[in-house]
Amino acid sequence: MTLQRRPGQLVIAGFLGAVAVGTALLLLPIAASGESASFMQALFTATSAVCVTGLIVTDTPVFWSGFGEAVILVLIQIGGLGVMTVASLLGVPVSRRLDLSSRLVAAASTRSVSLGDVRRMLIRAVVIAGVVEASVAIVLTVRFVVGYGEPLGRALWDGVFHAVSGYNNAGFALFSSSLMDFVSDPWICLPIAIATILGGLGLPVILEVLRERRHPVRWSLHSKITLLMTALLLVGGTGFFLVTEWDNTATMGALSNADRILASFIHAVNARTAGFNSVDTGAMHTESWLGTIILMFIGVGSGSTGGGIKVTTFAVLAVVIWSELRGEPDANLFDRRISQGTQRQALTVALLAVAIVVLPTLWMTATSRFHVDEILFEVTSAFTTTGLSTGITGSLAWYHQVVLCALMFIGRLGPITLGTALALRANRRLYRLPESAPIIG
Structure with a gap:
């Protein structure tokens, strides 16, 4: 079976190629501020950037030079839009149209539901990303100049880098403490948070909301679920972290009430696969870690720049459970019946994601000196492409870091995409076996 008939394989090849090129560039002496990066440092950083994760084994602003930071920025943008999306767009001005093979590849990368709309969606993806990133970059640049006295050139670079990193849910920062120095500054934290939320909604939702902004009743079930779950998780997450970290002097305890609310909101936003932190994640209470792990695992919207099992997956499972508890034959939401295939x-x-998180956690706990809660946090962060860390990533053995690279890669592409691309052939049964019902529970 040819690659044209398996676009998922081309998507995987594209991401692997981007990681390989990024690793090679980061290995160059010019990419580091001092001693050249080791292969593991370059590979991990390139994988984290392409998979828009944000986990690091080196201090980004200290270890990498301006060239290295630029490479990371480009890898983030490529990873956020999708390698095959970028490749398809490069061919649009030349051919003026996409052939069927290119449309299939782009559809697999962007989660587009209609092959005929892929070309239009790819262009809109770049336009929307450009508008959001440019707007946020302007606000941040002005704030860095006016509020912190940075030279215009440096402020512009910081603004652009964090705007791109925010919209693509990457979490890479040009400050050693991420956003901790700006925990009380809404002019820094909120624009990045807004970019993160928009990037996490996904292109299909953004386009539909813009098109039908005056007629919300026309929004699709997917958009309604994504918007509702996003709001619930942001409000619920903010309230949860506000309660658990209120008196923790190592995180929010020393802040004013308003700053505590801001810090809780920022953590709730970034726990859903963005990776910036305005408080010390490693100093949080264990219950806050658990809440963060849950938010990371759920993630953001399908077809977005973020990871996790996605809010639609979580909502569908919740509705199915609720319907089963009530004894209803169908799972219904917003006056629509959810198909059996979707369920x-x-x-x-969800079950693949649980297995992918649990198995590496067990192995890494048994072969490292760290506790299971720390390992579970790092593994979940890697698989969900979040990038938040308890601070142990750089201290892990190289083979543990290789596992985290694999988890980031799997999490970026999705278990279903990866499994489908690697399958030798699709099996179709021409018959159905007699039905039976084993005892459950």
């Missing part, structure tokens, strides 16, 4: 897909994604 099975949600269950498959």
Whole structure:
């Protein structure tokens, strides 16, 4: 079976190629401020950037030079838009149209539901990303100049880098403490948070909301679920962290009430696969870690720049459970019946994700000196492409870091995409077996 008939394989090849090129560039002496990067440092950083994760084994602003930071920025942008999306767009001005093979590849990368709309969606993806990133970059640049006295050139670079990193849910920062120095500054934290939320909604939702902004009743079930779950998780997450960290002097305890609310909101936003932190994540209470792990695992919207099992998957499973508890034959939401195929897909994604997180956690706990809660946090952060860390990533053995690279890669592409691309052939049964019902529970 040819690659044209398996676009998922081309997407994987594209991401692997981007990681390989990024690793090679980061290995160059010019990419580091001092001694050249080791292969593991370059590979981990390139994988984290392409997979828009944000986990690091080196201090980004200290270890990498301006050239290295630029490489990371480009890898983030490529990873956020999708390698195959960028490749397809490069061919649009030349060919003026995409052939079927290119459309299939782009559809697999962007989660587009209609092959005929792929070309239009790819262009809109770049336009929307450009508008959001430019707007946020301007606000940040002005704030860095006016509020912190940075030279215009440096402020512009900081503004652009964090705007791109925010919209693509990457979490890379040009400050050693991420956003901790700006925990009380809404002019820095909120623009990045807004970019993160927009990037996490996904292109299909953004386009539909813009098109039908005056007629919310026309929004699709996917958009309604994504917007509702995003709001619930942001409000619920903010309240949860406000309660658990209120008296923790190592995080929010020393802040004013208003700053505590801001810090809790920022953490709730970034726990959903963005990776910036305005408080010390490693100093948080264990219950806050657990809440963060749950938010990371759920993630953001499908077709977005973020990871996790996605809010639609979580919502479908919740509705299925609720319907089963009530004894209803169908799972209904917003006056729509959720198909059996969608229910099975949600269950498959969730259970695969649990297995992908649990198995490496068990192995890494048994082969490292760190506690299971720290390992579970790092593994979940890697798989969900979040980038938040308890601070142990750089201290892990090289083989543990290789596992985290694999988890970031799997999490970026998605278990279903990866499994489908690697399958030798699709099996179709021409018959159905007699039905039976084993005892459950």
